[in-house]
Amino acid sequence: MMDAMPDCWAATARWVFPVAQAPISDGIVVVRNGLIESVGTRVPSVTVHDFGNSVLLPALVNAHTHLEFSDLLAPIPRRDDTFASWIEAVVNCRRARLTPGDGLSNANSFGRIATGCAELLAGGCGYVGDIRVQADEEGPLPIAGTAFHEILGLRSTQADATWQRFLGILHHATAVTSWRSGISPHTPYTVRQDLFDRAIQYAIARDMPVAMHLAESRDEMQLLACHDGPLRTLFEAWDVWDGTAFATGSRPLDYLRQLAHVSHALVIHGNYLDSQEIEFLANHRASMSVIHCPRTHAFFKHDQNPLCQLVKSGVRVAIGTDSRASNPDISIFDELRYLYQANTGLPPAQILQMATTHATAALGLDGSGTLSPGQPANLTAIAIPSNSDRDPYETLFSSEAFVQQVFWRGQSLWKH
Numbered sequence: 001m002m003d004a005m006p007d008c009w010a011a012t013a014r015w016v017f018p019v020a021q022a023p024i025s026d027g028i029v030v031v032r033n034g035l036i037e038s039v040g041t042r043v044p045s046v047t048v049h050d051f052g053n054s055v056l057l058p059a060l061v062n063a064h065t066h067l068e069f070s071d072l073l074a075p076i077p078r079r080d081d082t083f084a085s086w087i088e089a090v091v092n093c094r095r096a097r098l099t100p101g102d103g104l105s106n107a108n109s110f111g112r113i114a115t116g117c118a119e120l121l122a123g124g125c126g127y128v129g130d131i132r133v134q135a136d137e138e139g140p141l142p143i144a145g146t147a148f149h150e151i152l153g154l155r156s157t158q159a160d161a162t163w164q165r166f167l168g169i170l171h172h173a174t175a176v177t178s179w180r181s182g183i184s185p186h187t188p189y190t191v192r193q194d195l196f197d198r199a200i201q202y203a204i205a206r207d208m209p210v211a212m213h214l215a216e217s218r219d220e221m222q223l224l225a226c227h228d229g230p231l232r233t234l235f236e237a238w239d240v241w242d243g244t245a246f247a248t249g250s251r252p253l254d255y256l257r258q259l260a261h262v263s264h265a266l267v268i269h270g271n272y273l274d275s276q277e278i279e280f281l282a283n284h285r286a287s288m289s290v291i292h293c294p295r296t297h298a299f300f301k302h303d304q305n306p307l308c309q310l311v312k313s314g315v316r317v318a319i320g321t322d323s324r325a326s327n328p329d330i331s332i333f334d335e336l337r338y339l340y341q342a343n344t345g346l347p348p349a350q351i352l353q354m355a356t357t358h359a360t361a362a363l364g365l366d367g368s369g370t371l372s373p374g375q376p377a378n379l380t381a382i383a384i385p386s387n388s389d390r391d392p393y394e395t396l397f398s399s400e401a402f403v404q405q406v407f408w409r410g411q412s413l414w415k416h
């Protein structure tokens, strides 16, 4: 555990990136009672912690992951290039873990979540949006977050039981954790329409955020449009397919229209959104965000990447790592660095917003994501190469940079 910080302290570094304004050379951030008192270059009359050759940022936010897979050493391989074959492999992995009597109890599941939290912190993350699948025995976690409780079910005969199981998990989680609860209807092709409707109504009534994987793969688009393709074959093999789950001719826009009614909707991936759907998201920017997962996108070799079009159209885009089932790690700093080095043409200041202001807004953490007076003192320190006169963003995202420390509300959560 870190040493407790005094009520009032200050931090200085080679660069301070407030995000709300341009980087400040040799900047100083003053913290009082967990809030930022000032940001600038004036030396305060309190103890100043000098981070040296570092960048001080708002604490990074990972807007999408599945911590249940945090123990995987490598992404889950698939039989062939179809997305359906990866879904098959992931579900087999999950089923093996959830089978009673196999030694993988809820306690093991909680252990994987705790392992993931440690990795998040080491990646400079101070807050996470995580998808949860079961009622884990919860204990204290070293990081704050929103747990999006997952709903899965195509069969009409099991819809009520699925809903009751979801409510049970949600009530349990709300009782035993300090994390905020959200809802995750998994995808349009794994949740029947009437269950999705119930989830949306429930979220509206309780002002809960909703995260949904949407327009992720061509297999999904094919199943929605014509009830056909590799996912249909897979679901029939598993005996879970139900032709009444959603109508043929369905498209992501149908789901976006319903998601637009909740206070915060996170559209995960959105790789195959069309221009009408992108325009819809831009018009609902106040409440809707797309969560792009750069390295997971690369893992699947998707033939479409709307990231630049989304940004150009005015859609709010945040980033997430997704899980170790499709990514070598869940470091949000590595995800940012990957995106910076991917030559998208996006300005680095906009890339940084995707794991700060855009991510906090997507998750509904109003009043955080920048280093500004009055905001919570949520900070990440990144060590950068010494004696460098390079552009500050270039040094921040250089391969030599590494996460040094993470603070949440003025207290140290993690230190290198």
Ligand SMILES: [Zn+2]
Pocket (backbone or CB within 6 Å): 064, 065, 066, 213, 268, 322, 323
């Ligand atoms: Zn995901």
